[in-house]
Amino acid sequence: MRQPEHPQEGAVLAWGLIALALLSVAWGGYFHVNQIAEQQGRLSLVLDAAAYGAATEQARTLNLLAYINRAQLGHQLALGHLLTLATWDRAAQTQSGQVRRANPPAHLIAMMFGSAHGLAYTQARSAGDNQQALEQAFQAHQHLIYEVLAQAQQQLVQGLPQRRQAIIQATLEGSLPDWPAQALSWQFEQDEWPQFLLLQAGQSQWRRGLEHLVSLYGFLAPRDYEARSYPGVDRRCPLWRHHLRRSGRTEFDRSGRWHSNDTQSMHMVRSNRWIGCYFREYAMAWALQTPFPVPGISAPDDFSGQSFWKWALEQGNGSLLSAQGNTVAQSWAQRDARPWSQRPWVDGYALADHSQSAGPDFVLNLQGQGHLGQTVHTRAAAQSFFSLPPGNTDSVDDGPSLFVPFWQARLMDSGGRGS
Structure with missing residues (x-):
């Protein structure tokens, strides 16, 4: 059998094979990490959209309460x-x-x-004698105040958690059609809405x-x-x-x-x-x-x-x-x-704390089972806040109010700052 003229050639070949194997492992790891990052980034964008949609529904609810309160005042007048x-x-x-x-x-x-x-x-x-007609009109306004508008307020406030949940679920399902429903699990990590409003008598x-x-x-x-x-x-x-x-x-x-x-x-x-x-x-x-x-x-x-x-x-x-x-x-x-x-x-809703212009915020936590079998976590935070437009004179003061419909929505970072 012919012996290699230079023994170093075999060593170089072995080292080359080892390097090629290491390169393949590194490439596979990079591809795996890239897949995880891509899936996590996608989930983060979708969860941000879901959180913003839920916060927008909160702001819309607060604005509707303001319009109803204004209607209540009109009927009282x-x-x-x-x-x-x-x-x-x-x-x-x-x-x-x-x-x-x-x-x-x-x-x-x-x-x-x-x-x-x-x-x-x-x-x-x-x-x-117009007393009967005037009394009928008087009672009709009272009916609108107590049986129509007050009940509408109550349904708005009590139904918000369910509406938020439906918006979040619909956003996730519509934006992630290739993810099985059982592969996604989300929950509220923090939620200030239940403590944000108070039902007061008078x-x-x-x-x-x-x-x-x-x-x-x-x-x-x-x-x-x-x-x-x-x-x-x-x-x-x-x-x-x-x-x-x-x-x-x-x-x-x-x-x-x-x-x-x-x-x-x-x-x-x-x-x-x-x-x-x-x-x-x-x-x-x-x-x-x-x-x-x-x-x-x-x-x-x-x-x-x-x-x-x-x-x-x-x-x-x-x-x-x-x-x-x-x-x-x-x-x-x-x-x-x-x-x-x-x-x-009539009983009505009031802000639990009138000193803060920032409204209720919440944090969502999403966990998904990736296509490669890995578990992906992401979080999103959003908030409804009160902000009067420049030069507005509609409100008695500049503080938050359930009589002025200027509630808006925004995303938050993990530190609670508006973004």
């Missing part, structure tokens, strides 16, 4: 308008009765305070928002007016004048129930030797709408059997003789009141 219309309508009816009874006479009003006041007084003759925000809206409508402003006759109507009281006073208020109390009243009286100057000068009140119109009876001075149905000044002194209230208020008209309004059924503030 409508209740105040309807109750005001009801007292106006009722006051017109009572004034119509006084005109027909000539108590006081229309010509006397015109003579003392001018023809315009006399004409307005006589026009009450044509007043109709929010302070309702009151603030409604007070702001009421201030924008002159129809709900105080309805106070006073006209005076020329002086010298009584020789014992040469500087005194007759008064024609209109008084009206529409307000809501701490529980959210509305109150409205309207009265009008003529206060005529009178005098006698026992008490001197005083004002005798003649009620012309009265109406009161409250959810419950209101205590007050009880005036007789008429003063044909007693003197007004004696009755006023018996009440122990000196203001009855000084024309400071329409006391008799207010008393008759309480006597003839027809309360409508009213409910207090």
